[in-house]
Amino acid sequence: MKPSDLVLPGILLVSAGLYVWYYGWLVLAQQMINGLQRGSMYALIALGYTLVYGIIRLINFAHGDVFMMGVYFACFAGNFLLSRGVGFAFWIAMIVAMIGCLLINVLIEAVAYRPLRDRPRLTMLITAIGVSLFLENFLSLDPHQLPFPFNHLVFGPQFRPFPTLIKERVYPLAAGLTISNIKIIDLATALMLMVVLEYIVKRTKMGKAMRAVSYDMDVARLMGIHVDRIITFTFALGGALAGCAGILYGLTYGVLQSPCLGMWPGIVAFVAAVVGGIGNIPGAMLGGFLMGIVETLAISVNSNLGYGVTFLILILVLLVRPKGLLGSPYMEKI
Amino acid sequence: MQIPTRPTYRIFYLGLIAAGLTVSLLVRFNLLSRYGQQIFLFICINIIMTVSLNLINGFTGEFSIGHAAFMAIGAYSSVFVTTILFPAAAEWPKVWAVLLFLASIALAGLVSFGLGYVVGLPILRLRGDYLAIVTLALVEVVRSGIKLTDELACLLDKIHLPALSRIVQKIGGPRGIGQIPVFTNIFWAVAFTVLTVSVINRLLHSSFGRVFLSLREDQIAAEMMGVDLTRSRVLSFAIASFFAGCGGGLYAHTLRYIHPDNFNFIKSIEYLVYLYLGGMSSLWGSIIAAGSMTFLLEFLRMANLQQWRLVIYPLILILVMLRKPEGLFKRDL
Numbered sequence: 190m191k192p193s194d195l196v197l198p199g200i201l202l203v204s205a206g207l208y209v210w211y212y213g214w215l216v217l218a219q220q221m222i223n224g225l226q227r228g229s230m231y232a233l234i235a236l237g238y239t240l241v242y243g244i245i246r247l248i249n250f251a252h253g254d255v256f257m258m259g260v261y262f263a264c265f266a267g268n269f270l271l272s273r274g275v276g277f278a279f280w281i282a283m284i285v286a287m288i289g290c291l292l293i294n295v296l297i298e299a300v301a302y303r304p305l306r307d308r309p310r311l312t313m314l315i316t317a318i319g320v321s322l323f324l325e326n327f328l329s330l331d332p333h334q335l336p337f338p339f340n341h342l343v344f345g346p347q348f349r350p351f352p353t354l355i356k357e358r359v360y361p362l363a364a365g366l367t368i369s370n371i372k373i374i375d376l377a378t379a380l381m382l383m384v385v386l387e388y389i390v391k392r393t394k395m396g397k398a399m400r401a402v403s404y405d406m407d408v409a410r411l412m413g414i415h416v417d418r419i420i421t422f423t424f425a426l427g428g429a430l431a432g433c434a435g436i437l438y439g440l441t442y443g444v445l446q447s448p449c450l451g452m453w454p455g456i457v458a459f460v461a462a463v464v465g466g467i468g469n470i471p472g473a474m475l476g477g478f479l480m481g482i483v484e485t486l487a488i489s490v491n492s493n494l495g496y497g498v499t500f501l502i503l504i505l506v507l508l509v510r511p512k513g514l515l516g517s518p519y520m521e522k523i
Numbered sequence: 524m525q526i527p528t529r530p531t532y533r534i535f536y537l538g539l540i541a542a543g544l545t546v547s548l549l550v551r552f553n554l555l556s557r558y559g560q561q562i563f564l565f566i567c568i569n570i571i572m573t574v575s576l577n578l579i580n581g582f583t584g585e586f587s588i589g590h591a592a593f594m595a596i597g598a599y600s601s602v603f604v605t606t607i608l609f610p611a612a613a614e615w616p617k618v619w620a621v622l623l624f625l626a627s628i629a630l631a632g633l634v635s636f637g638l639g640y641v642v643g644l645p646i647l648r649l650r651g652d653y654l655a656i657v658t659l660a661l662v663e664v665v666r667s668g669i670k671l672t673d674e675l676a677c678l679l680d681k682i683h684l685p686a687l688s689r690i691v692q693k694i695g696g697p698r699g700i701g702q703i704p705v706f707t708n709i710f711w712a713v714a715f716t717v718l719t720v721s722v723i724n725r726l727l728h729s730s731f732g733r734v735f736l737s738l739r740e741d742q743i744a745a746e747m748m749g750v751d752l753t754r755s756r757v758l759s760f761a762i763a764s765f766f767a768g769c770g771g772g773l774y775a776h777t778l779r780y781i782h783p784d785n786f787n788f789i790k791s792i793e794y795l796v797y798l799y800l801g802g803m804s805s806l807w808g809s810i811i812a813a814g815s816m817t818f819l820l821e822f823l824r825m826a827n828l829q830q831w832r833l834v835i836y837p838l839i840l841i842l843v844m845l846r847k848p849e850g851l852f853k854r855d856l
Contacts, residue, residue, distance in 0.1 A: 248652045311586050314652050315799065316844040318588075320791060322837035330830055456663075459656065491674060492699070496667040499764055500660030507653060508645055 193509040219366050220485050226372045228481020229379035234435035234458035235473040236426030243403045243468035244423045248318040253455015254324040255294050259435020261288040261344050267352035279354040287432035294428025328448035344448050351439035375437050383474045460503040466513025529728035536717050543713040547762025564777045566817045567712035568770050571719045573797040573813040575766035581804035583759040584739030588791045589658030590767050592665040595786035596638055597631035597768025598775035600604045606703050607693045613704035624706040628772040639761035647756045662788055670782040699782030719766050735759045796840050802850025833848040
């Protein structure tokens with residue numbers, strides 16, 4: 190334990206103290222519940238970042254946009270199912286969103302990242318930034334002003350309501366605090382998927398291969414591991430998690446602002462992955478919940494504070510504890 | 524290895540001066556609109572920004588996507604002088620107004636230099652993609668910081684500093700600042716572009732600038748030769764920030780209205796696209812890519828394909844990275 194390890198908890202505790210002094214315990218507790226809900230989405234996205242970074246050392250900037258496409262897929266699927274009156278609409282929409290995002294993420298990897306794998310790492314990073322901006326701006330184009338094949342491909346820039354797949358019910362907790370069924374679903378789904386992912390990575394043959402590729406790609410190849418297939422599998426897992434985060438986002442906020450909605454959650458989730466220790470699954474989860482709570486508290490003070498606080502935490506973490514809170518032993522020295 | 528002699532960019536200087544003269548003559552005789560003149564000014568500003576970004580990302584071998592932050596700082600600090608401190612500057616006698624403008628640009632550069640130095644000290648300990656994400660963070664922090672100035676004004680009012688509060692309030696926060704006098708003209712744009720290219724060219728061919736190149740080539744070897752790694756990296760970052768600040772100042776006095784969202788992440792990406800398209804570590808590449816892309820993308824606006832602009836930037840970036848990651852021009856150094 191170094192003295193610098195105390196910087197981050199110290200700052201967080203002092204800020205929480207100030208918050209309680211100004212707003213009171215009750216507000217803090219309610220905002221923390223809300224923060225856990227927001228954090229469960231960040232955690233799911235962060236898991237995708239962590240998996241991909243762990244295996245090919247790439248910050249997949251486009252991951253936030255895969256999540257955004259998940260929100261849209263879920264919205265389209267939900268509308269379709271509700272209009273036909275199909276039962277279990279939420280679960281079917283979730284599966285559709287997960288499969289859609291899985292395919293998109295695998296496609297992005299095959300088209301944009303695979304040809305660059307043996308080039309300098311920054312080349313891939315720049316491509317990832319390009320893919321992200323391309324998806325955001327292309328999907329935001331106005332379909333009414335586009336020629337034939339394109340107008341069916343874009344989502345359009347307008348607001349859309351998200352179908353009410355599950356009716357929100359608010360349950361009172363002790364002392365005036367409330368919790369809703371959607372909050373419970375968000376949290377439970379995130380935790381459950383983390384357990385499933387941890388099981389896949391730690392207990393299955395595929396997971397063992399993933400860990401081997403992450404440790405040393407060349408040696409893994411020599412050991413007969415099909416590296417390309419493992420990387421595709423990793424992207425597929427990350428995409429499915431992002432799709433699930435997508436439907437939770439739609440369920441929680443009930444509105445799709447524009448195809449740029451994935452950018453900010455994507456960045457925060459990356460920060461969460463770094464805070465938790467990149468390449469570490471429980472770390473990403475912890476980081477996600479932490480960032481969700483911190484951001485919710487900051488926004489409840491002033492809506493412009495969210496951005497700044499998130500990044501200040503990132504800078505602090507990178508400076509005082511670059512391995513992250515639960516840093517993995519494979520972390521390269523930076 | 525043979526050390527190349529310093530190239531002169533005389534062709535570029537003369538060409539830019541000639542282009543500037545032509546544009547100003549055309550505007551004088553009403554053959555070209557103000558809009559055409561503004562495109563020329565943007566070309567100059569984008570060349571300044573791209574060439575200075577090349578110093579960090581190309582010649583020193585770092586990867587920063589935070590250039591927009593320094594542009595914002597430069598824009599706001601120069602506007603602070605010409606619009607907020609001296610609101611009547613536009614009606615001043617010509618000589619004084621020009622002097623004030625030059626002083627404000629110099630201040631913009633110096634403030635950016637200072638910020639680049641102070642921020643660079645901690646963050647340049649990071650490398651590669653971590654540096655990228657932190658510089659991205661910097662852009663967002665600066666942007667949200669500027670948006671928070673209204674709250675700062677409220678706070679200052681509460682602690683009984685009304686004079687200071689009134690000044691801070693004029694920074695505008697999320698409203699932006701308008702009514703900026705149009706001080707940037709063709710002469711100053713050309714002058715600053717020539718100055719930037721010439722200074723960076725001379726810098727790179729001095730022993731001081733060779734240190735930056737050594738950082739890109741091999742940091743361990745550089746350290747063995749007695750190079751102070753941190754100091755050199757921070758200096759290169761700060762010098763590039765200086766020019767970005769100047770560019771921001773020029774930009775603000777061209778547009779007449781600035782808003783924190785003008786300097787977002789996309790702005791940084793714009794310069795990355797110019798840089799990588801032209802080729803890393805190539806001054807000619809940066810100059811030509813910045814100039815021609817600015818022109819072409821404005822052309823898209825004229826051809827009513829404006830909504831495609833933001834699709835075309837990233838597409839070019841992806842295609843360049845996939846097909847020709849070294850860019851269109853060969854490395855100078």
